[in-house]
Amino acid sequence: MDITQLNTFIAVAKAGSFTEASERLHITQPAISKRIKTLEERIGSPLFDRLGQRILLTDAGELLLPRATDIVERMNNCLQDIQNLDAHVGGTITLGISHYIGLLRIPPILRAFSQQYPDVQLDIHFYDSETALDNVEQGLLDLAVVTLPNNPSIDTDRFTHEVIWRDELSCVVHQTHPLISEPSLDMAALANYPAILPQFDTVTGKLIQYAFDAHDVQLTAQHPTNNLDNIKVMISTGFSPECWSMLPTLMLKDSGLIELTVEDLAICRDLGVIHSSNKTLSNASKEL
Numbered sequence: 001m002d003i004t005q006l007n008t009f010i011a012v013a014k015a016g017s018f019t020e021a022s023e024r025l026h027i028t029q030p031a032i033s034k035r036i037k038t039l040e041e042r043i044g045s046p047l048f049d050r051l052g053q054r055i056l057l058t059d060a061g062e063l064l065l066p067r068a069t070d071i072v073e074r075m076n077n078c079l080q081d082i083q084n085l086d087a088h089v090g091g092t093i094t095l096g097i098s099h100y101i102g103l104l105r106i107p108p109i110l111r112a113f114s115q116q117y118p119d120v121q122l123d124i125h126f127y128d129s130e131t132a133l134d135n136v137e138q139g140l141l142d143l144a145v146v147t148l149p150n151n152p153s154i155d156t157d158r159f160t161h162e163v164i165w166r167d168e169l170s171c172v173v174h175q176t177h178p179l180i181s182e183p184s185l186d187m188a189a190l191a192n193y194p195a196i197l198p199q200f201d202t203v204t205g206k207l208i209q210y211a212f213d214a215h216d217v218q219l220t221a222q223h224p225t226n227n228l229d230n231i232k233v234m235i236s237t238g239f240s241p242e243c244w245s246m247l248p249t250l251m252l253k254d255s256g257l258i259e260l261t262v263e264d265l266a267i268c269r270d271l272g273v274i275h276s277s278n279k280t281l282s283n284a285s286k287e288l
Contacts, residue, residue, distance in 0.1 A: 003075055007069040008035040009047060013065050014138050017056050024140060054282055073139070073278060080280040089283045090119035096132035096144035097124060100228050101271060104250055105165060106145055113288055120284045129203055132160075136276055142285045147203045148270040162273040169208075169246040169267040172257040176236045179260060186263040187217045194222035195246045196231050207267050208246050215264060232257070 011021040012032065022029045040047050057065065071160075083091070097106060102124075110122060127135065129146035136144045137158060141287035148154065148161055171190065179185060179193065191212065197219070198205040212219050222243060225231060231245050236256050244260070246267060252259060275281060 003036050003072060005039040005042075006072050008032055009039055009061075010065065010068055010072060010138075012036060012048065012055065013057055013061065018055065022190050054119055068139050076139075076160060077278075077280040080282055084280070084283055087283065088119070089117045089287050091282055091284050092121040092123050093282070093284050094123045094140070094142045095125070095251060095288075096127050096135055096141040096146065097211055098129045098132065098146045100127050100147075100248065100251075103229075104248075105271065117284065117287060120288075130201075133274065136274060139276065139279060141275075142279070142281065143273055143275050143288065146271070146272050148272050149203055150207075150270075154274075156277070159274050160277045161272055163270045163272040165271040167269040167271050168249045169204075169269065170249045170252060171234055171244060171260045171262050172247050172252065172255075173244045174235055174241050174258060176238065176241050176255065177244065177258065177259055178242065179244070180258055184263065185260060187212055187215050187265055188264055190218045190244060190260070190265070191219055194220050194240065194243050196225065196234050196240065196243045197221050198226045198228075198231075199224045202226055203271060204246075207269060211265060211267050219284060 008021065008025065012018055015024060016020045018029050018032050022032045025032070036047065043060065043064070045060040046058050047064065049058055073241075110124075114120070114122065125132075125135075125141070127144075127146075129144075129148075132141065132144040132146045133149075135141045136139045137200055145164070147167075148163065154161055173179060177193075179190070182189070197208055200206060200209045200221075206225075209219065222240065223234065225234075228247060228251065232247055232251055232255060234240065235243060235245050235247075247257070248269075249259075275285070
């Protein structure tokens with residue numbers, strides 16, 4: 001039994017799929033299957049039941065998973081602590097970035113970092129913020145730069161985070177929207193029109209929903225999408241001319257969108273960096 005086999009077992013167990021585990025580990029599916037078979041032979045018991053397209057842990061797999069996770073975590077932290085005895089900043093940082101931050105916020109920071117630390121390789125993956133947080137928790141990412149959950153909902157036993165930017169959202173409409181001519185506007189009047197918004201199970205979607213719930217206003221959502229660029233295009237091109245949305249103010253330059261002033265509607269997101277509290281950061285990750 002070795003760390004590579006345990007890492008593979010954990011990846012398959014978390015993904016529930018040999019195919020998805022191979023994508024996460026960047027190795028072929030036959031290699032995944034071979035490692036699992038070798039581990040099962042070493043243990044003397046099957047670890048997975050393969051039921052059609054579904055992969056389920058056996059009793060032995062359920063027993064092994066938390067122990068394997070602890071072993072791998074301890075070994076990785078030990079190796080990282082040893083490497084950190086050397087002040088050299090190098091190696092690879094596996095970094096998750098949300099699409100919006102990757103486009104408009106972080107490029108100059110990464111450019112400056114790479115110039116200062118040329119021995120560091122940045123292994124960058126673009127995810128929705130929620131997916132990035134899951135991957136941080138599973139140890140698949142060293143750091144994630146994302147939209148952070150509201151502070152009370154961040155489990156500080158599992159995550160360490162720091163707010164880097166405060167990101168204001170603006171209410172926007174197409175140039176032909178009927179509400180543009182209104183002298184004053186409240187949330188109830190706005191909610192009479194359909195909206196194109198992120199899904200309400202996302203951090204941004206929850207912030208918007210909370211703001212309206214606080215004033216007992218029921219939202220009418222339409223065409224939910226989590227990609228802010230898609231929302232921007234749909235509103236600006238008049239895809240549905242009576243729809244409105246909430247977008248980061250930073251995205252509005254030269255967009256042709258009209259920003260509405262809505263009474264009591266002020267939403268701001270926290271954007272920042274987050275990592276696992278149980279994973280030792282490399283010198284490179286600390287510097288970033």
